[in-house]
Amino acid sequence: ANRIVIKVGTSSLIHPNGAINLETFDQLAYTLSALNNQGKELILVSSGAIGVGLNKMHLKQRPSEIGAQQALAAIGQSELMTLFTQRFDHYLTDIAQVLLTHDIFDYPKSNKFVMDTFNCLLNDNVIPIVNENDTVATDELDHHTTFGDNDQLSAIVASHMNADLLIVLSDIDGFYDRNPKKFADANLIQTVSNVGDDDFTIAGGSGSRFGTGGMRTKLLAAKRMIDEDRQMVLANGQDPQIIFDILAGKPVGTLFS
Numbered sequence: 677a678n679r680i681v682i683k684v685g686t687s688s689l690i691h692p693n694g695a696i697n698l699e700t701f702d703q704l705a706y707t708l709s710a711l712n713n714q715g716k717e718l719i720l721v722s723s724g725a726i727g728v729g730l731n732k733m734h735l736k737q738r739p740s741e742i743g744a745q746q747a748l749a750a751i752g753q754s755e756l757m758t759l760f761t762q763r764f765d766h767y768l769t770d771i772a773q774v775l776l777t778h779d780i781f782d783y784p785k786s787n788k789f790v791m792d793t794f795n796c797l798l799n800d801n802v803i804p805i806v807n808e809n810d811t812v813a814t815d816e817l818d819h820h821t822t823f824g825d826n827d828q829l830s831a832i833v834a835s836h837m838n839a840d841l842l843i844v845l846s847d848i849d850g851f852y853d854r855n856p857k858k859f860a861d862a863n864l865i866q867t868v869s870n871v872g873d874d875d876f877t878i879a880g881g882s883g884s885r886f887g888t889g890g891m892r893t894k895l896l897a898a899k900r901m902i903d904e905d906r907q908m909v910l911a912n913g914q915d916p917q918i919i920f921d922i923l924a925g926k927p928v929g930t931l932f933s
């Protein structure tokens with residue numbers, strides 16, 4: 677794979693107690709910098725603005741009001757990029773912030789602007805770091821919208837930017853035959869070639885305290901990738917160096933292909 681979209685979930689960036697997982701930030705910067713130096717074209721889609729915002733404002737719980745969540749996301753987004761800038765600077769890699777909404781590619785003019793921006797950044801070896809623009813959209817915050825979540829935004833980006841591979845990093849090793857957080861005897865499914873209704877049934881609801889989409893939105897992303905003849909790997913983001921293993925073709929996580 678030469679052009680790769682990597683999506684990292686809140687659960688990989690924020691510890692369950694609300695503290696920022698600086699090790700993941702560092703390992704992500706290390707891994708993506710190494711791949712960037714090898715000439716891979718990378719786009720990182722990162723959640724975590726709200727989680728980082730909660731941490732910054734010393735809050736324990738997500739506020740229930742959407743407006744308050746958007747405010748927290750605005751606080752957290754700049755802090756999130758500060759964390760990425762610090763770590764990527766360390767490995768001499770340039771990054772850029774790209775804030776999108778799910779429908780941006782549906783408008784021909786914005787579609788062109790966004791693609792041109794991505795292409796310029798990739799040509800200059802800069803890694804775009806994408807998130808939903810939470811000030812103008814609530815797709816990621818409102819669990820009831822059809823788009824929901826950065827899982828699908830990352831699939832939309834992978835699709836429009838013609839990436840071969842989407843890597844989704846989460847807090848579980850892959851897609852299981854039932855929720856592994858609830859059932860100790862759940863089994864990892866290594867490959868999925870067709871995402872069907874049965875899969876959605878075993879995907880349960882949303883997962884971690886700070887995470888949003890859960891397995892459902894990851895399956896929707898996988899379905900889109902398979903339909904377009906691209907691949908998606910769902911793997912554990914605890915150590916982002918797992919990306920090296922994925923690209924080396926080692927059997928880690930769940931391959932949707």
Ligand code: ADP
Nearest residue numbers: 685686687846852857879880883884887889890
């Ligand atoms: P992220 O923040 O990384 O996007 P989420 O918390 O939104 O992660 O989604 C991952 C969670 O989905 C897992 O921690 C798990 O609790 C839940 N889940 C539900 N069903 C499954 C399943 N069949 N296989 C794996 N995880 C599942």
